[in-house]
Structures are given as structure tokens and as C-alpha cells.
Amino acid sequence: MADDSDILVKVRDLHFERGDRMIFDGVDLDIPRGKITAIMGPSGTGKTTMLRLIGGQLRPSSGTVHVEGQHIAGLGHGALYQIRKRMGMLFQNGALLTDMNVFENVAFPLREHTELSNDMIRDLVLMKLHAVGLRGARELMPSELSGGMARRVALARAIALDPMIMMYDEPFTGQDPISMGVLVKLIRELNDALGLTSIIVSHDIAETCSIADYIYLLSNGKVVGHGTAEELGNSSSEWAQQFLNGYSDGPVPFHYQAKDYLADLMDGADQRAQSNGSSGVAS
Amino acid sequence: MMTSRTVEIWVGLFVVAGMAALFMLAMQVSNLGTYSNSEGYEIQANFEDASGLKVRSPVTMAGVTLGRVTNISFDGKSFQAVVTMRIEEQYNQLPAGTSANIYTAGLLGEKYVGLLPGSAADPCEDEKLQAELEGREPDLKGLDCKPQHLAQGSKIELTQGSLVLEKLIAQFVSSFMDSKDKEQAEKE
Amino acid sequence: MSLNSIRTLGHKGLSFFQRLGRGSILLVNIVLGIPALLPRVRLLIQQTYSVGVLSLLIIFVSGLFVGMVLGLQGYNTLVKFGAEESLGVVVALSLVRELGPVVSGLLFAGRAGSALTAEIGLMKATEQLSAMEMMAIDPVRRVLAPRFLAGLISMPLLAAIFSAVGVLGGYFVGVGLLGVDEGAYWSQIQANVDYHDDILNGVIKSIVFGTVITWIAVFEGYDAIPTSEGVSRATTRTVVHSSLAVLGLDFILTALMFGES
Ligand SMILES: Nc1ncnc2c1ncn2[C@@H]1O[C@H](COP(=O)(O)OP(=O)(O)OP(=O)(O)O)[C@@H](O)[C@H]1O
Numbered sequence A: 001m002a003d004d005s006d007i008l009v010k011v012r013d014l015h016f017e018r019g020d021r022m023i024f025d026g027v028d029l030d031i032p033r034g035k036i037t038a039i040m041g042p043s044g045t046g047k048t049t050m051l052r053l054i055g056g057q058l059r060p061s062s063g064t065v066h067v068e069g070q071h072i073a074g075l076g077h078g079a080l081y082q083i084r085k086r087m088g089m090l091f092q093n094g095a096l097l098t099d100m101n102v103f104e105n106v107a108f109p110l111r112e113h114t115e116l117s118n119d120m121i122r123d124l125v126l127m128k129l130h131a132v133g134l135r136g137a138r139e140l141m142p143s144e145l146s147g148g149m150a151r152r153v154a155l156a157r158a159i160a161l162d163p164m165i166m167m168y169d170e171p172f173t174g175q176d177p178i179s180m181g182v183l184v185k186l187i188r189e190l191n192d193a194l195g196l197t198s199i200i201v202s203h204d205i206a207e208t209c210s211i212a213d214y215i216y217l218l219s220n221g222k223v224v225g226h227g228t229a230e231e232l233g234n235s236s237s238e239w240a241q242q243f244l245n246g247y248s249d250g251p252v253p254f255h256y257q258a259k260d261y262l263a264d265l266m267d268g269a270d271q272r273a274q275s276n277g278s279s280g281v282a283s
Numbered sequence B: 001m002m003t004s005r006t007v008e009i010w011v012g013l014f015v016v017a018g019m020a021a022l023f024m025l026a027m028q029v030s031n032l033g034t035y036s037n038s039e040g041y042e043i044q045a046n047f048e049d050a051s052g053l054k055v056r057s058p059v060t061m062a063g064v065t066l067g068r069v070t071n072i073s074f075d076g077k078s079f080q081a082v083v084t085m086r087i088e089e090q091y092n093q094l095p096a097g098t099s100a101n102i103y104t105a106g107l108l109g110e111k112y113v114g115l116l117p118g119s120a121a122d123p124c125e126d127e128k129l130q131a132e133l134e135g136r137e138p139d140l141k142g143l144d145c146k147p148q149h150l151a152q153g154s155k156i157e158l159t160q161g162s163l164v165l166e167k168l169i170a171q172f173v174s175s176f177m178d179s180k181d182k183e184q185a186e187k188e
Numbered sequence C: 001m002s003l004n005s006i007r008t009l010g011h012k013g014l015s016f017f018q019r020l021g022r023g024s025i026l027l028v029n030i031v032l033g034i035p036a037l038l039p040r041v042r043l044l045i046q047q048t049y050s051v052g053v054l055s056l057l058i059i060f061v062s063g064l065f066v067g068m069v070l071g072l073q074g075y076n077t078l079v080k081f082g083a084e085e086s087l088g089v090v091v092a093l094s095l096v097r098e099l100g101p102v103v104s105g106l107l108f109a110g111r112a113g114s115a116l117t118a119e120i121g122l123m124k125a126t127e128q129l130s131a132m133e134m135m136a137i138d139p140v141r142r143v144l145a146p147r148f149l150a151g152l153i154s155m156p157l158l159a160a161i162f163s164a165v166g167v168l169g170g171y172f173v174g175v176g177l178l179g180v181d182e183g184a185y186w187s188q189i190q191a192n193v194d195y196h197d198d199i200l201n202g203v204i205k206s207i208v209f210g211t212v213i214t215w216i217a218v219f220e221g222y223d224a225i226p227t228s229e230g231v232s233r234a235t236t237r238t239v240v241h242s243s244l245a246v247l248g249l250d251f252i253l254t255a256l257m258f259g260e261s
């Protein structure tokens, strides 16, 4: 375990369920310090859930999540909030505070956590907004933003406190090719210039592969493949091939767990026949 | 979008209006404006019957409220009600012979204590008058001199308690019967 | 069949106590968060505006009309006994003891309580509360506590305004329209309304109502299922539960305050 200090987030034998449904069934992940790690997988596998487990908003049913050597689920309120100050999270839908304009949204964590003067805050906020290309939109209210713009404002807010670890939940969806390129570059630059550790959850294979140092593939509550982009591309794993190439046929199911399609349709037909029959008898 | 200045002004107005309403309720709508609790002096009176009287009931003279009842207790020796009243400081000239009655406001209203001014038999006063007539110095030695005015701790001797409606009716009925009996006796 | 309904009943009872427990824990956390709020008057002012100032109009208008109706009805009854001088007492006592705290409590639940629940519930549904948590800002302290405190401050002020405006409304009708003597109106009030027994007890009632209404509103919002339907249900629950709580508590408080005397 010589490289323990290089592993910032360590997930071991993670189990988590929602009601009766198993979301994670023994997942092991290592997120190395200073690198960009991507978590990919079909929709609904629990990528967002994974980020929430790392951030301590959910508790695993069993298994552990360690961030910087601290056992997240075992932390008290104060310690958890202390470590969250050094985490930034970009929510899938932005989650901007709707009663403040763009500027105040980005300034919010600074005002809450620091004693900086108004001038300092203004400079910092404009810097962050400039980085995401929305310096001119600072007076707009969240309801006046498009989905893609809202996500970029949320990104500016997430990096406002210069966190040690950034979690991006689908940063690229809803972005035009230009801002997509800018974002890819921004994430890479933030990571390298500030020495961040980044976790990206994304479906955009090309973009993600182009910046991720390491990739985990999740499906059905398990890690089905991991490695660098090249390793995965060259691997013979059916999972990896199907997912990276977008084949509809393969081990990764496109459908949410369900019974057989034909049987389901027949079921409906049976029920209709029955109800028709009974109503026919009644009348 | 409201500027924070407008918001602050509105909140300020709101708090001022609320405080003003509370102040109005306290001073204009209640008795807080009309009596103060700690000032004044306390006097006592024993009543045969203090039914209906409550702590805080008004104490009046000539229809003007001079104070309030502060305590009502029972004297186990005389089997009477001991009523303690606090009279406002400005009315410290009540004569010592004042009597106290318990009245009812209106036919069925609240009970209150009504004070009637009067003069008490006072050997000192008599001696003074006598001396003035005879043109000599009053000799107050050996006389039991009482203060001339009610003061802290004074006791009112002359009292009349509550009139209870049942008692009144009973009295009326019995006197009515009596007079009927007499009439009948006369007829016969 | 009957076993099932007993089971449903048990389930309902259990979930009621679960909610009560969660609500109590939340209340403790909110109260613990209040001291940290004191240096940040801005937050409190902002919330006092949306909770208190925005309820002002409806409280003012209702107070005026309730007072006027009391004046009219009271006069019609009292004049039969030749006791219309006591109109002021009837108006003032009913307002100060009961109608002021209770009616403004009900209006407050409908106007401010529902708005609080909807706002907090929507913040939860749009993940704003989650986002705050991840920014290491405790939403209980940053979002809930200032709203709770604002409700606590606003409610007694609103109830006082309601009663005062009502007494004036009764005055306009009684003295202005029906010809009750002005001096009798006020002097009867002053002779019969007691500062301690009536006014202070009314204020205590309104503080209790304010606490309970805001607590329910804030809890329902925070505990809402984060969907549009969940938020709408939570809003309805706030209005229903806090209105019932106001009426029930009013009975208990009245029995405690005015019962023995
Ligand atoms: N609050 C909840 N209650 C019950 N089940 C939930 C809840 N939130 C999520 N789930 C379930 O957990 C599973 C994982 O959800 P999650 O949001 O983590 O998926 P995801 O991998 O982020 O998907 P996507 O790529 O579409 O964002 C989903 O199948 C969903 O049905």
C-alpha cells in the first residue's frame, strides 16, 4: 500500500440499495490524486448516486467510502461539512439558487465561507464567470438562462472556493460544440493548474475519453471495466466495446429491468380480452 | 426585483406598526395606562361577605377609581374576609373614618369596593377642639391618638359586605310574608 | 379485511410518530442555528419581509372588517338591554383574547405558511438544498432558521395589528355610525380589559401560534417529496395541520389562561 497517499477517494465493497432495488453490489473504485477520472455507464446505473455517496449525502448500506483517508459515513456533522468545503460538485441540472441572480449565485459560497471584501468577491466572481464565458450574463436571473448556460454558471459556482476535488455530473450535455470544447479545455486546465482531482460522470464518450486519465465503466451495480481510454478501447471486454461504440445489442441492457417484451404485450392483450369478456357477459 | 433598501424600509415600517399596535393595546385598550402597580399604599378592611369580589377589582370613591383590590384572604378568628386594597399615592388624604362597602356595578355587573368618607371618633380631635374653645394648650397625654388619614397598613372599621341576590330575595319574601300575616291578623 | 384496516391504522400511527420525531429533531437543529443568525440581520430582514410584510394587507383588512362586524352585531345585541355603552368591552375583549390571535393565526397559516412550504419544497425538488449541502452550507441554518425566526417575530406583531385595527373598526361603527358615546367606548374598555390577564395572554397565544405554524410550514417543506405533486400535497398539509393546531391549541391555552378565575 505504498501508493495509498496518492489515492484521494477510495471506495471499497460498496453496497447501496433504494427500496428493494440494488443500485451498487460490491463496487471498488480508486480515484487518484491530481488526475481526471471518468465514471461512465448506462443511464440509471447510479453514477449520480455514486457522487452523492462520495459527498456524504447518502450512506452506503455496507462498504466504505474514504476521502483523504477519512471515513465519510462515520464523520459527524461538523467534520463532514469541513471536508465538503473542499469538494465542488456540479449538479446534473445546475441547481442554481433561484432567488438570486447569476453573480450572487457564484458569490454565494464565497460570502458564506470567507470574510473577503466586496471588491475581492467581485473580482473573484468575474474571473470565474469569465472562465465559463458568462461574464456578460451576471445580471440575469436563473430563470432567464438556458439549460446549458445554467450548467456553466453552476460550474463557476462549484469552482468558486477552489476545491481540492471536483465532481462533474454530466458537464457536457446541452452544450454546443464551441462551449463543449471550452469546457473540456477548462476542466483539463483547472485540474492541471490548480492541482485538482476531478471526477467526471458523462455519456459523451469522445470528449470524456479525450481528457480522462482513467475510466471506470459501471453497469448493473458492478464495475464492468476500467483502464485508460486506450486500454478500454483495445480491450476485448464486450461491455467496454458495446458501451464505447454505442451498439444497441450486447451485455449492457438498454431497458430498465423489465419482464420479457413479448410477454408484457401479451399480458396486456390477455387483460383486455378478460375485461371485454366480463363486460360482455354483464351486458 | 425589490432593492434591499425598499425591503429594509418596509420591514422597519412593519415592526414600528406592530409595536405601535402593541403599545396602543397596552395603554389605550387596557388598564395599564390607568394604574401603576408598585406605587401607593395598602389598606385593609374586614367584610362579612366578599363574594363576587376579585383581585384587581376597582376601589372607588364618588365613582372615581382610586385603586385596586390586591388580595383577598380569610380570617380564621373572626370568620370574615380580609380584603387588602392598594390606593394610589395621590389620594393620601382619605379621612380615617372612611367606610367601605361592596357594591355591584349595574344589576348583574362586576363587584367593586366603594369608599364613603366619614369621621371617626377620635379623643385627640375632641381634646383639640375643646382646648381651642377653652383657649388652652391641648393636653394629648394619656390619650389614644390615631392618625387622621388612611395610610399604609390602616384598617377600615366600618364595612358592609356584598349583597347576595338570594339573600335579598329571601329577606324580601320573608318580610312580604310577615306583612301578609299581619294583614290577615288585622282582618280577623 | 378488518385485520388489514387495523394494520393500516398501525402504519398510520407509526408514520405519524416518525414524522413527529423528525419534526422535533429539525426544530432542535433550527433553534441551535438561531444564534449564528444574529450577526446576519440581512437574512432575517429579507425573510421578515416575505413572511410578515406581505401578510400585512390581508391582516389589516380582515382586522378592520372583523372589528366592524363585531361593533355592528354587538350593538344590536347590547342595545336590547340598554347596555350599548359596553360595546367597547365586547369588541376589545373578543379581539384581544380570541379573534386577534386565532384569526390572524389562520390567515398567517394560509398566507405565509403555505408560501414557506412551497418555497422550501421547490428548493428541495430543484436540488438547491442538496447543492447547498455540497457547498458545505447547512440548509437548516441558512434557509430554515431565518424563516422560522421571521415567522416567530412576525406573528405577534400581526396579531397585535389585527386586534388594534379591529378595536378601531368597532369604534368607527359603534361611535361613528351608531352613536355610542365616545368616552364610554374607551373608558369601558379601559375599566374592563386587564393588561395582564387579557393583553399579555393574547400576545402569548400569538407567539405560540406563530411558533407552531412556522414550524409546521418549514418542516413540511423540508420533508416534502421532491416532486410537483409532493410539494403541492405538503402545502395543503401545512394549511390544514397548522389551522387545526391553532384551533386546538387555542382551546388548551384558553382553558389554562382563563379557566380558573
Ligand atoms: N430518490 C430516489 N428514490 C428511489 N430510487 C431512486 C432515487 N433516486 C434515484 N433512484 C434510482 O437509482 C438509480 C440510479 O440513479 P442515478 O440518478 O444515480 O442514475 P445515473 O447513473 O446518474 O443516471 P443518468 O445517467 O441518467 O443521470 C435509478 O435507477 C433510479 O431509479
Ligand SMILES: [Mg+2]
Pocket (backbone or CB within 6 Å): A047, A048, A049, A092, A169
Ligand atoms: Mg445522473
